[in-house]
Amino acid sequence: MTSTRTARLSKLVLPALLFLGLGAAGCSSSSSSSTSTTSASTTSTTSSAAAALKLKAIQTSLAAVGCYTGKIDGIGGKGTATAIAAFQRATGLNADGIYGPNTAGQLLAAVKAHRKVCGATPTSTTVPATTTTSAGAMAACTKPAIQAALPAGETVVDVQCAKGWAAGAMTNSQYDSAFLLRSSNGVWTQPPTDACTNTSYNIPNVILNVSPCRVQ
Numbered sequence: 001m002t003s004t005r006t007a008r009l010s011k012l013v014l015p016a017l018l019f020l021g022l023g024a025a026g027c028s029s030s031s032s033s034s035t036s037t038t039s040a041s042t043t044s045t046t047s048s049a050a051a052a053l054k055l056k057a058i059q060t061s062l063a064a065v066g067c068y069t070g071k072i073d074g075i076g077g078k079g080t081a082t083a084i085a086a087f088q089r090a091t092g093l094n095a096d097g098i099y100g101p102n103t104a105g106q107l108l109a110a111v112k113a114h115r116k117v118c119g120a121t122p123t124s125t126t127v128p129a130t131t132t133t134s135a136g137a138m139a140a141c142t143k144p145a146i147q148a149a150l151p152a153g154e155t156v157v158d159v160q161c162a163k164g165w166a167a168g169a170m171t172n173s174q175y176d177s178a179f180l181l182r183s184s185n186g187v188w189t190q191p192p193t194d195a196c197t198n199t200s201y202n203i204p205n206v207i208l209n210v211s212p213c214r215v216q
Contacts, residue, residue, distance in 0.1 A: 055080070058099060058107075062087060065110045067118035083118075090117045092180070092196045093212065102212060105177035112172075113151035138164060139183035149181050149188035162204040165191075167211035180211040 052074030059080060062068035067090070068083035081097040088095040091106050110117050139145055141161035150156065150170055157176070159168035164183040169176060180195060181188040195201055196213035208214060 059083075061107050061111050065107065065115060065117040086118050090193055092191065092193045094196075101175075102177065105175045106212070108175065109151040109154060109172075109177070112153045115151070137186040139166070139181075139186055139188045141166060146179075146181065146188055149190070150179060154179075158210075160206060160210050162206050163202075165203050165207040167207045169210070178210065178212045178214070180207070180213065 055076055056072055056074040059068055059070070059072045059074070062080070062083045063072065065087065067087040068080065070079040070083070084099055084103065085095040085097040087093075087107060087110075088097075088103055091110070093103060093106060141159065143156045143159060146156050146159050146166055146168070147154075153172045154170045155172065157169035157171050159166055166181045166183070166188060167179060170179050171177075180191050182191040182195070183189075192198070192201070195203065196208075196211070203211075203213070
């Protein structure tokens, strides 16, 4: 009699224990899933906020050089891409509307130099686009002479000169980039904005290969 009763209890208790075990496992899984979802959500929010701040900084810089007139909202759109392309055209870069390292370097340099790039009136230091040869004496191919023509804060790293043109690397505390200059009346000046794309300037390959034109 005792044996029969024990067998019956065993049949009742075992399913109950299995049920409790499954219930505990279910709770554990739910808790883990909730934690994972919360972590992913927090990471996504943080990443979006960082991207918006970076875009606001880009919009602010583009506005400072006269290329962006929209709202500084950290929201990417056609207006921001158009402003980037306008800046690239004005500085002789490939106007693809993509904010790459070279565009970033040129934009920072323009901001630091307080230059209005878009809609700016050409100055007397800019060689007319119709001129294909340097006027007057050749500027000295020395670092001090090159340095005088670069934006404030930039330092010459190396330089190559040929046939009235100079190019090479420059740096500051935040980035490294390349420069392109043209000799005019014995001094180095900023080249025409279409210097990299207009073959009529006959820029020597030795200059093109170490200038901003090499990425276009």
